[in-house]
Amino acid sequence: xxxxxxxxRVVDMTHNQAGPACAQILGFLGADVIKLEEPKGGxxxxxxxxxxxxxxxxxxxxxxxxxxxxxLNLKTEEGKDLFKKVIAQSDVLLENFGPGALDRLGxxxxxxxxxxxxxxxxxxxxxxxxGPYSDFKSFEPIAQAMGGAMSVTxxxxxxxxxxxPAIGDSGTGMHMAIGILAALxxxxxxxxxxxxxxxxxxxxxxxxRVSLRDHQRTGKxxxxxxxxxxxxxxxSTYPCAPGGSNDxxxxxxxxxxxxxxxxxxxxxxxxxxxxxxxxxxxxENRDTLNALIExxxxxxxxxxxxxxxxxxxxxxxxxxxTGEVLTDPHLRARDMIVDVDYPVRGTxxxxxxxxxxxxxxxxxxxxxLLGEHTEALLGTLCGMTPxxxxxxxxxxxx
Numbered sequence: 001x002x003x004x005x006x007x008x009r010v011v012d013m014t015h016n017q018a019g020p021a022c023a024q025i026l027g028f029l030g031a032d033v034i035k036l037e038e039p040k041g042g043x044x045x046x047x048x049x050x051x052x053x054x055x056x057x058x059x060x061x062x063x064x065x066x067x068x069x070x071x072l073n074l075k076t077e078e079g080k081d082l083f084k085k086v087i088a089q090s091d092v093l094l095e096n097f098g099p100g101a102l103d104r105l106g107x108x109x110x111x112x113x114x115x116x117x118x119x120x121x122x123x124x125x126x127x128x129x130x131g132p133y134s135d136f137k138s139f140e141p142i143a144q145a146m147g148g149a150m151s152v153t154x155x156x157x158x159x160x161x162x163x164x165p166a167i168g169d170s171g172t173g174m175h176m177a178i179g180i181l182a183a184l185x186x187x188x189x190x191x192x193x194x195x196x197x198x199x200x201x202x203x204x205x206x207x208x209r210v211s212l213r214d215h216q217r218t219g220k221x222x223x224x225x226x227x228x229x230x231x232x233x234x235x236s237t238y239p240c241a242p243g244g245s246n247d248x249x250x251x252x253x254x255x256x257x258x259x260x261x262x263x264x265x266x267x268x269x270x271x272x273x274x275x276x277x278x279x280x281x282x283x284e285n286r287d288t289l290n291a292l293i294e295x296x297x298x299x300x301x302x303x304x305x306x307x308x309x310x311x312x313x314x315x316x317x318x319x320x321x322t323g324e325v326l327t328d329p330h331l332r333a334r335d336m337i338v339d340v341d342y343p344v345r346g347t348x349x350x351x352x353x354x355x356x357x358x359x360x361x362x363x364x365x366x367x368x369l370l371g372e373h374t375e376a377l378l379g380t381l382c383g384m385t386p387x388x389x390x391x392x393x394x395x396x397x398x
């Protein structure tokens with residue numbers, strides 16, 4: 001079955017997480033993604049937190065499925081020439097080098113857009129290519145700090161906290177994927193490519209826009225409220241049996257769900273109790289009400305609580321730990337956790353595509369070994385023979 005992005009060639013020059021996450025999603029959707037790497041070592045993520053000798057790390061594997069690997073030394077003239085030949089036949093270039101790095105190599109947007117006017121030149125930076133912070137470097141926690149996310153995360157008595165879901169890295173990658181798809185769509189009309197840019201700070205700011213709304217609504221910085229969501233009770237985490245560090249559920253019962261909630265916990269009489277009859281009353285008496293709810297949840301496991309409330313139409317979720325996520329039957333049924341076989345390592349578990357298209361289902365393909373497709377790609381795109389590629393390899397060009 002044809003894939004949604006079949007026929008779109010993406011050259012992925014990125015490393016670490018934000019760029020590779022973007023390119024992987026495009027690969028899941030059917031794009032022909034070429035991961036361009038240095039001949040010696042390749043993407044630093046291949047060895048980052050390596051846990052098996054001679055195997056690429058899991059950090060690399062979970063971000064680089066559905067790609068081919070081409071090695072080129074762009075510090076050599078031969079490497080630059082080959083790179084330009086590949087770019088001339090590609091639709092998207094994705095890069096996240098430091099500001100000005102590709103310009104210094106003579107491979108910036110102005111140069112490559114003249115070589116290929118249809119090229120989508122996609123740039124990911126910590127703070128973008130312009131603005132007062134554009135020369136500053138960034139990583140995930142810095143993006144969260146500068147985007148405002150840390151200031152609203154955590155409990156009020158504790159310092160600002162960063163969240164482990166990578167909203168700065170993978171969040172930026174997802175924003176970039178949207179930008180690339182928009183530019184490809186516009187190219188259908190104009191016939192021209194363009195420069196697409198997403199900064200990590202910008203992506204985080206977009207993701208916390210509701211908090212920015214609250215600042216303007218109240219006229220003061222939004223504080224940290226732990227796990228409490230607004231003034232809804234129940235609207236937080238509640239401990240469950242047997243009492244482990246992740247034995248919690250999150251319950252969020254909006255006003256119209258109050259009576260069904262009370263029915264599940266066996267306290268229907270509280271619907272007429274003036275202390276809890278309205279949302280405002282429940283908020284004012286939240287300490288006693290939360291204690292009452294905890295008495296009920298502590299007698300049951302988190303999965304039992306989730307099923308009882310879920311069956312009654314009350315939103316509730318067990319706080320799955322990472323091991324439980326990897327084995328969750330619902331995620332398995334939706335191909336969000338899949339098994340992949342990789343040389344040396346063997347079988348490992350990884351995350352599948354969160355985007356489900358009815359006419360082009362995703363098959364997760366194993367990530368490439370370093371330079372695995374160099375000979376084939378240079379043969380197809382540059383007309384080189386295996387012997388010519390072998391000479392370039394001996395010269396350190398590929």
